[in-house]
Amino acid sequence: MGIVTDGVDTAELVISEVFGPTFQGEGPSAGRLAMFVRLGRCNLDCSWCDTAYTWDWTRYDPDAELHRRTVDDVLAQLLAIDAPLLVITGGEPLLQQSRLVSLLEQSKARGWRIEIETNGTLMPEPALVELVDQWNVSPKLGNSGVTLARRWRPDVLRALADTGRAIAKFVVVSTSELDEAAAIAEAGHLGEVWIMPEGTDAATVARRVACLGPAVLERGWNLSTRLHVLLWGDRRGV
Numbered sequence: 653m654g655i656v657t658d659g660v661d662t663a664e665l666v667i668s669e670v671f672g673p674t675f676q677g678e679g680p681s682a683g684r685l686a687m688f689v690r691l692g693r694c695n696l697d698c699s700w701c702d703t704a705y706t707w708d709w710t711r712y713d714p715d716a717e718l719h720r721r722t723v724d725d726v727l728a729q730l731l732a733i734d735a736p737l738l739v740i741t742g743g744e745p746l747l748q749q750s751r752l753v754s755l756l757e758q759s760k761a762r763g764w765r766i767e768i769e770t771n772g773t774l775m776p777e778p779a780l781v782e783l784v785d786q787w788n789v790s791p792k793l794g795n796s797g798v799t800l801a802r803r804w805r806p807d808v809l810r811a812l813a814d815t816g817r818a819i820a821k822f823v824v825v826s827t828s829e830l831d832e833a834a835a836i837a838e839a840g841h842l843g844e845v846w847i848m849p850e851g852t853d854a855a856t857v858a859r860r861v862a863c864l865g866p867a868v869l870e871r872g873w874n875l876s877t878r879l880h881v882l883l884w885g886d887r888r889g890v
């Protein structure tokens with residue numbers, strides 16, 4: 653919760669990066685002009701994670717990667733960007749959810765649409781729920797290498813689904829994983845399903861999305877590419 657002293661919000665967030673304007677690269681809003689707040693740390697450790705610099709301290713230096721910044725400081729950077737869509741991502745943003753409320757309240761007041769990307773393992777607090785226009789919930793499959801006990805929280809998925817503003821976005825390597833995605837979406841009551849190929853280079857994303865397309869269509873689901881990867885590969889901050 654923010655501590656407001658003399659009109660200054662001193663609540664701090666652990667930030668990896670703030671960037672934009674750019675495009676939302678994934679899911680229902682892909683292609684929309686957006687700005688991003690990437691929060692540090694994650695409670696999972698997916699083998700193919702493309703933002704391991706937010707949490708993997710065997711490979712990265714947390715002192716170099718993460719920065720404590722006040723809500724006011726982050727907001728000032730967002731105001732300078734002023735894109736219509738604010739995407740809160742990570743890492744896992746809900747690890748800092750109580751400190752996010754103030755940022756999102758002020759973002760909402762400026763008329764920005766707010767999306768939060770989450771792995772669906774941490775229960776959202778009511779104060780945050782009402783501020784979010786869309787939850788991009790990305791439950792992890794076995795291909796992540798994370799144990800089922802850590803990545804599977806059907807009660808959390810149902811709570812997110814109950815907001816009426818959640819979509820499921822699965823990172824998939826091959827069509828053989830679609831049954832697993834279907835079971836998770838059904839158990840989590842997540843009706844709107846998006847399938848997105850795993851990949852951090854344009855050739856891999858293009859190849860996999862082409863393989864997945866017909867099977868995704870057959871199930872009546874939605875298909876997402878990774879627009880930012882097609883445009884910029886695995887470059888950070890775009």
Ligand code: SF4
Nearest residue numbers: 694696698701743771
């Ligand atoms: S949940 Fe997301 S940020 Fe966390 S390790 Fe998995 S892919 Fe990376």
